[in-house]
Structures are given as C-alpha cells and as structure tokens.
Amino acid sequence: xxxxxxxxxxxxxxxxxxxxxxxxxxxxxxxxxxxxxxxxxxxxxxxxxxxxxxxxxxxxxxxxxxxxxxxxxxxxxxxxxxxxxxxxxxxxxxxxxxxxxxxxxxxxxxxxxxxxxxxxxxxxxxxxxxxxxxxxxxxxxxxxxxxxxxxxxxxxxxxxxxxxxxxxxxxxxxxxxxxxxxxxxxxxxxxxxxxxxxxxxxxxxxxxxxxxxxxxxxxxxxxxx
Amino acid sequence: xxxxxxxxxxxxxxxxxxxxxxxxxxxxxxxxxxxxxxxxxxxxxxxxxxxxxxxxxxxxxxxxxxxxxxxxxxxxxxxxxxxxxxxxxxxxxxxxxxxxxxxxxxxxxxxxxxxxxxxxxxxxxxxxxxxxxxxxxxxxxxxxxxxxxxxxxxxxxxxxxxxxxxxxxxxxxxxxxxxxxxxxxxxxxxxxxxxxxxxxxxxxxxxxxxxxxxxxxxxxxxxxxxxxxxxxxxxxxxxxxxxxxx
Ligand SMILES: Nc1ncnc2c1ncn2[C@@H]1O[C@H](COP(=O)(O)OP(=O)(O)O)[C@@H](O)[C@H]1O
Ligand SMILES: [Mg+2]
Numbered sequence: 476x477x478x479x480x481x482x483x484x485x486x487x488x489x490x491x492x493x494x495x496x497x498x499x500x501x502x503x504x505x506x507x508x509x510x511x512x513x514x515x516x517x518x519x520x521x522x523x524x525x526x527x528x529x530x531x532x533x534x535x536x537x538x539x540x541x542x543x544x545x546x547x548x549x550x551x552x553x554x555x556x557x558x559x560x561x562x563x564x565x566x567x568x569x570x571x572x573x574x575x576x577x578x579x580x581x582x583x584x585x586x587x588x589x590x591x592x593x594x595x596x597x598x599x600x601x602x603x604x605x606x607x608x609x610x611x612x613x614x615x616x617x618x619x620x621x622x623x624x625x626x627x628x629x630x631x632x633x634x635x636x637x638x639x640x641x642x643x644x645x646x647x648x649x650x651x652x653x654x655x656x657x658x659x660x661x662x663x664x665x666x667x668x669x670x671x672x673x674x675x676x677x678x679x680x681x682x683x684x685x686x687x688x689x690x691x692x693x694x695x696x697x698x699x700x
Numbered sequence: 701x702x703x704x705x706x707x708x709x710x711x712x713x714x715x716x717x718x719x720x721x722x723x724x725x726x727x728x729x730x731x732x733x734x735x736x737x738x739x740x741x742x743x744x745x746x747x748x749x750x751x752x753x754x755x756x757x758x759x760x761x762x763x764x765x766x767x768x769x770x771x772x773x774x775x776x777x778x779x780x781x782x783x784x785x786x787x788x789x790x791x792x793x794x795x796x797x798x799x800x801x802x803x804x805x806x807x808x809x810x811x812x813x814x815x816x817x818x819x820x821x822x823x824x825x826x827x828x829x830x831x832x833x834x835x836x837x838x839x840x841x842x843x844x845x846x847x848x849x850x851x852x853x854x855x856x857x858x859x860x861x862x863x864x865x866x867x868x869x870x871x872x873x874x875x876x877x878x879x880x881x882x883x884x885x886x887x888x889x890x891x892x893x894x895x896x897x898x899x900x901x902x903x904x905x906x907x908x909x910x911x912x913x914x915x916x917x918x919x920x921x922x923x924x925x926x927x928x929x930x931x932x933x934x935x936x937x938x939x940x941x942x943x944x945x946x
Binding site for chain 2: 602605
C-alpha cells in the first residue's frame with residue numbers, strides 16, 4: 476500500500492467514525508427505543524385481543540413489513556412535502572426507522588408473549604394481582620427474556636440499515652464515506668474501511684448481547700447457584 | 701363461609717359440570733375426589749373465576765354472586781381473600797422463592813416491602829424452605845416448588861385455599877413433604893378445599909368428602925362416613941381401586 480493511500484485511510488477513519496458516533500449511533504439508539512415502545516404496545520394489544528386496535532395493529536405490521544424500507548424513507552422525506560409536511564432529514568429518518576423496526580419487533584414480542592405459559596397469568600390473578608400488574612411484573616419480563624436474542628439481531632441489522640438514511644441526505648457514516656470517495660477516487664479502500672467500522676459497531680453489540688443473555692439467564696439455569 | 705349452588709359449565713358440547721353444589725365452613729377441610737376428567741379442576745377454576753361458569757351462584761362471606769356474570773372488580777376483590785395452589789405449581793419463573801411469596805403482598809395488596817419481606821420469610825420458614833429463599837423455581841425440586849407455592853398461598857392470610865391435586869405432578873418420594881405442610885396448615889385451622897388422589901390424606905385430614913364423576917356429585921359426607929360406609933356402588937368401586945394400591 477502506498478503511503479498516500481495509507482494516509483488517506485488514517486485521515487478518513489476519523490472523518491467516518493465521527494458521523495458514526497454522532498449520527499449512526501444516535502439514529503439507531505433513538506429509533507430502536509421508539510421501536511421497542513411501539514412493539515410492546517402493539518404486541519400487548521394483540522396479546523389481549525383488544526377489539527379494533529388489534530385489527531389496526533395487524534394492518535400496521537402488514538403494511539410496514541410488505542414495503543421496502545427505502546420506499547418508506549422516500550415517502551416520508553420526499554413525498555410528504557407534497558402535503559405540506561416537511562420534515563428535516565434526521566427526524567424523518569428517526570420516524571421511519573422507529574415505525575419500520577417497531578413492526579418487526581412487535582412480531583417478535585407477540586410471539587414471546589404467547590410463549591409464556593398461561594399458568595403464569597393465572598398465578599398472578601390468584602395472588603390478587605390485576606392483568607396489568609401481572610403483565611408488567613411477570614409476563615413482560617419473561618417475554619423479554621425470550622425475545623432478547625431476536626431483538627438483539629434486529630438491533631444489529633438496524634445499525635447497518637441506517638446507511639439507507641444517506642438516501643435522504645442524512646450525513647451518517649456511509650454518506651460521509653461517499654463524500655470522501657467523491658474527491659479522493661479511492662472507492663475500494665474507503666468502502667472497505669466503512670464496512671470495517673460497521674463491523675466494529677456490530678461486534679460491540681454482539682458482545683453486549685452475550686453479556687445481556689448471561690445476566691438474563693440467571694433464572695433459567697437449572698441446578699445450584 | 702363458602703356455598704356454591706348448581707354450578708354448570710360446558711366446553712362447547714362437552715358438559716363438564718352439570719349442577720354441582722359445594723359448601724365449606726370456616727376451618728373445614730373439604731376433599732374432592734373423583735376419577736380424572738370428572739370436572740374437579742374446572743370446579744375450582746370456576747370458583748376462582750379462572751373460568752366463567754355458565755350458571756350457578758356462590759355465597760362467600762354473606763355476599764352472593766351470580767357465577768355466570770361476575771364483574772371483574774368482584775372477581776379481583778374475591779381473589780384477594782382466597783389463594784390457589786396449582787397442580788403444576790405455577791411459580792413465577794422470573795422471581796426467586798422469596799419474591800414469589802412477596803409479590804401478592806407488595807404488588808396486589810400494597811403492603812410495605814419490609815413488612816412483606818418479614819411475612820414472606822415467615823411463610824418460607826413454615827414450609828421449611830427459608831434456606832432456599834434466593835433460589836429461582838428452576839433451581840428447586842418439584843416438591844420444593846410446591847412448598848413455595850403453598851407459602852405464597854398462605855402468606856396473604858387467605859380465608860380459604862384451593863388446592864388442585866397439589867401432589868399429582870410430583871415423584872412419589874416428594875409427595876410426603878408437601879402433604880405434611882398441608883396437614884400442618886389444616887391443623888392450624890386453615891379452611892381448605894383439596895382436590896386430591898391421596899386417599900390417606902383425605903381420610904385423615906379432611907372433615908368432609910365429595911366424590912365427583914362425570915360432572916355430578918355422586919356421594920358426599922363426613923370423612924368418616926364416606927370412607928367407613930360409602931353408600932353408592934360407584935364410590936365403593938372407586939375406593940377399592942385405592943385399597944388395592946395400598
Ligand atoms: N379449557 C377446556 N377446553 C375444553 N375442554 C376442557 C377444558 N378444560 C377441561 N376440559 C375438559 O373437561 C373435562 C373435565 O376436566 P377437568 O375439570 O380438568 O377434570 P379433572 O380435574 O376432574 O380431571 C375433561 O374432559 C377435559 O378434557
Ligand atoms: Mg384436574
């Protein structure tokens with residue numbers, strides 16, 4: 476590798492990482508937080524078979540899962556201005572990622588809620604707790620434990636999907652890389668570099684996942700303590 | 701204190717309870733016997749509103765309820781005066797033994813944590829499991845789990861405890877520890893309704909026995925009368941099954 480290219484990569488590392496830390500990660504963390512709120516509510520509505528709302532939840536999941544994320548981004552950012560609704564790139568990305576991820580996580584949560592034995596809810600009733608109390612203290616924590624690996628996968632996938640936000644002018648890592656490529660004409664090295672930074676982020680998340688799983692495993696491991 | 705009249709319940713075309721009566725006095729232990737599928741579990745579940753009966757009335761502490769139309773509020777209020785011990789324990793899997801016992805005190809009844817913890821310890825002590833307070837259900841044997849479930853039931857000072865075959869899921873060598881805890885409870889004057897296949901327990905501990913089959917009460921009477929002089933041929937045949945075992 477010639478010195479010039481090496482210098483470019485060292486120099487661009489910081490320039491790519493910075494939007495990674497200031498845009499990609501906040502975009503992921505904020506969107507995933509909203510997505511989890513949407514997911515828990517949507518899953519609980521379906522779990523409890525709340526009339527009308529269950530149909531709405533199914534409709535929402537059907538639409539979101541049946542259309543490409545990129546199309547959703549374009550509809551919100553380039554399409555909504557037609558209705559006079561103009562949203563800045565970053566908030567637009569947050570809205571779309573939250574809604575999109577919310578639908579996938581809702582399905583994960585619903586399956587996890589349904590996997591909790593019905594006796595757990597009945598035991599809650601029998602010690603005098605209400606539906607919501609049992610839900611919050613007993614059912615949701617157990618469902619979270621079940622859903623944790625799948626939710627972690629979703630989160631990791633989402634880190635990578637945020638690169639699509641470049642298409643609606645959000646200057647996240649991938650956009651930053653493209654800008655450097657535009658003047659340096661080193662696409663191969665630079666795109667590999669940004670790929671490695673994504674890999675780094677995802678590796679950290681994978682590690683966090685296994686730490687989290689170990690902590691959550693406490694009550695599942697049979698045998699002495 | 702508890703009087704159930706003419707309770708009926710069908711699942712689709714299957715009539716499981718065809719007009720069953722049950723009355724329990726304070727301090728009394730009532731044993732419900734009968735072959736599997738006779739509707740014993742459904743009876744207990746209807747009385748505690750885990751299942752909605754199709755018809756029937758229930759008098760609890762001078763209050764009368766229509767079992768087919770009990771409001772959620774009444775159901776919740778009544779459940780706070782009762783406790784239920786399940787065949788398969790149903791301990792909260794994400795809570796330790798101590799937390800399992802505390803949950804109904806702190807969350808359902810709003811008892812301050814420190815006081816609840818004291819009560820929970822006392823209850824675990826009583827079932828001989830204070831040394832397992834910090835264990836999760838998955839770390840306990842079946843017999844220990846059921847004892848925690850009994851501790852959870854009695855910690856709330858219920859007016860009555862319903863037991864649904866509390867030892868049926870246990871290996872034979874573990875049933876003794878659970879039965880002895882139940883004997884102790886009965887000795888202290890706890891009002892209990894116990895669905896069981898443990899004839900020895902029913903004979904020695906219960907005051908009153910109800911024998912059910914196909915959703916009806918075939919015979920009932922004081923424990924002594926029932927075991928010494930069963931009137932119905934069906935009852936005698938049922939009891940013979942257990943004599944052969946013993
Ligand atoms: N939720 C249910 N749906 C349909 N059938 C049920 C349900 N619960 C119980 N049954 C049926 O009702 C009958 C009585 O069951 P159960 O009350 O559990 O009897 P027991 O406890 O005496 O063995 C059985 O035939 C059983 O299959
Ligand atoms: Mg049964």
